[in-house]
Amino acid sequence: MTVLEFDHVTKVYSVRGAGQMKALDDVSFTLESGRTIGLVGQSGSGKSTIAKILTQLETPTSGQVRLDGQPIPRRGAGLRAYRQTLRMVFQDPFASLNPYHSIRYHLERPLRLDAVVPKAELEDEVRRLLHRVRLEPDAVIDRRPHELSGGQRQRVAIARALASRPSLLVADEPVSMLDVSLRLGVLNLLADLGRDEGLGVLYITHDLATARHFSDEILVLNQGQVVERGTADDVILRPQHPYTRELRAASPDPEKHFASLSGSQGGTR
Amino acid sequence: MRDALLSVHDFSVTYDVDPPVEAVKNVTLELRRGEILGLAGESGCGKTTLAYGVQRLLKAPALITSGSVVFHDASGEDVEVDRLDAEQMRRFRWDKVSMVFQGAMNALNPVAPIGAQLEDVFVVHRPSMSRAERREAVAELLEIVKVGRQRARSFPHELSGGMRQRVMIAMALALRPQLMVMDEPTTALDVLVQREILRQISQLRHEFGFTVVFITHDLPLLLEISDRIAIMREGEIVELDTAERIWSNPQDGYTKTLLSSFPRLTGERGVVVR
Numbered sequence: 001m002t003v004l005e006f007d008h009v010t011k012v013y014s015v016r017g018a019g020q021m022k023a024l025d026d027v028s029f030t031l032e033s034g035r036t037i038g039l040v041g042q043s044g045s046g047k048s049t050i051a052k053i054l055t056q057l058e059t060p061t062s063g064q065v066r067l068d069g070q071p072i073p074r075r076g077a078g079l080r081a082y083r084q085t086l087r088m089v090f091q092d093p094f095a096s097l098n099p100y101h102s103i104r105y106h107l108e109r110p111l112r113l114d115a116v117v118p119k120a121e122l123e124d125e126v127r128r129l130l131h132r133v134r135l136e137p138d139a140v141i142d143r144r145p146h147e148l149s150g151g152q153r154q155r156v157a158i159a160r161a162l163a164s165r166p167s168l169l170v171a172d173e174p175v176s177m178l179d180v181s182l183r184l185g186v187l188n189l190l191a192d193l194g195r196d197e198g199l200g201v202l203y204i205t206h207d208l209a210t211a212r213h214f215s216d217e218i219l220v221l222n223q224g225q226v227v228e229r230g231t232a233d234d235v236i237l238r239p240q241h242p243y244t245r246e247l248r249a250a251s252p253d254p255e256k257h258f259a260s261l262s263g264s265q266g267g268t269r
Numbered sequence: 270m271r272d273a274l275l276s277v278h279d280f281s282v283t284y285d286v287d288p289p290v291e292a293v294k295n296v297t298l299e300l301r302r303g304e305i306l307g308l309a310g311e312s313g314c315g316k317t318t319l320a321y322g323v324q325r326l327l328k329a330p331a332l333i334t335s336g337s338v339v340f341h342d343a344s345g346e347d348v349e350v351d352r353l354d355a356e357q358m359r360r361f362r363w364d365k366v367s368m369v370f371q372g373a374m375n376a377l378n379p380v381a382p383i384g385a386q387l388e389d390v391f392v393v394h395r396p397s398m399s400r401a402e403r404r405e406a407v408a409e410l411l412e413i414v415k416v417g418r419q420r421a422r423s424f425p426h427e428l429s430g431g432m433r434q435r436v437m438i439a440m441a442l443a444l445r446p447q448l449m450v451m452d453e454p455t456t457a458l459d460v461l462v463q464r465e466i467l468r469q470i471s472q473l474r475h476e477f478g479f480t481v482v483f484i485t486h487d488l489p490l491l492l493e494i495s496d497r498i499a500i501m502r503e504g505e506i507v508e509l510d511t512a513e514r515i516w517s518n519p520q521d522g523y524t525k526t527l528l529s530s531f532p533r534l535t536g537e538r539g540v541v542v543r
Binding site: 042043179180181183184206208209210212213214236237246247248249250251252253254255256257258261 | 311312430459460461462463464486487488489490492493513516517526527530531532533534535536
């Protein structure tokens, strides 16, 4: 089932004194439930504009975005319902949780606002959410964000995103601020949730290696245009577009580095 | 075997808070002239504290509790860094050892043109230079790092992140130091800009022959650019070896964990440990 559809979306910003800037140029793609699309590109390629359009911080200049087949409502109850269907996981788990509130509060709030479960079941639902993100409820439920590690915080942020039972998760660089040994755990969690619960996941990143391992399909953006798309392995291992090749050549790749060193002395250092 | 540039012996730093934190524990390390030494580890492992500590850049509550640092100057003189008085230390810093700081992109003064900020280095360390000589030296530095001399009058906000980072490298290069310590110099940059900066560092190193200590948590990156890599954990160096051996034959369990934390760009898909 198609969760998200970008249909010839263009976004033009007017820049004072510099005319117009096309942040997105005729971008089309669809995301099926249970699948993950990796959105890669360098700074300024348009990745964040896509996230901003999805969160309604921007509206497209032309084209249409549909979630579960419906165009994004502009206001009112429709917008509220939309925001229940699409949830974000942000880059910085230190900034996206409120330091004054307990983990329980963070998870109860979306449950209450969206009336997901009756009041009497709030506690059970919070515990269930913590279980789903592989956190031990008793160990974290009454704690505040500063008492948790970065990885635990990001899991709480994911649990919060899941609370209103969305059909799409937009994860914007969800692990780039985490310690390296915690990153795979969080990415594996997102992958499992996508697969097991039929969530569509839009994984926005500049890290080609994790995009390859955690996406079914990869879209490469450059200057607002999708320059290449395909299965993750095709795009990364057999890139067709010069820009994708450039991105790949710039990404650290010790395997290739040491292979080229032993093959021909000198290498490409 | 290349000769030593810096010898660190039994170096320890404690943060004197309650309870005290031993951030660096009895580190012994010899830096060889001309090499790139990668210093890898996760947040809180002590890598930045170690790099700052050997230049005595730490403030209270940090306390150097043991150890000696000897800088083997190109002139043949051995400088005991821990014995320098304040004035000697001031001359030593930046002249012999310079730094590219963490978050260097934001380390520039937003209200002064970059040319003036680069000139400051010469005003302080080369007081005999005339104004015209300083201007020329700054222009030359900006050419070397490929920002271009015409940008000397630009303010930091008028430059891209990559260009600001180049300005910081120009600043670190200004006095032709023998050692450059780079603390996460490319972390905030995207891969294409990062690659350009790395190329430039490598090229400058060939040209000027300085030694580099490169601090980052990005192990795949270090494996590509370093001659040797030191892995730090909880204040200790758990493994130190050539990049090639760290890659092909890591000894320490933690090194192995770190290595397996990065999915391979081109290797077999799905080889990701849980």
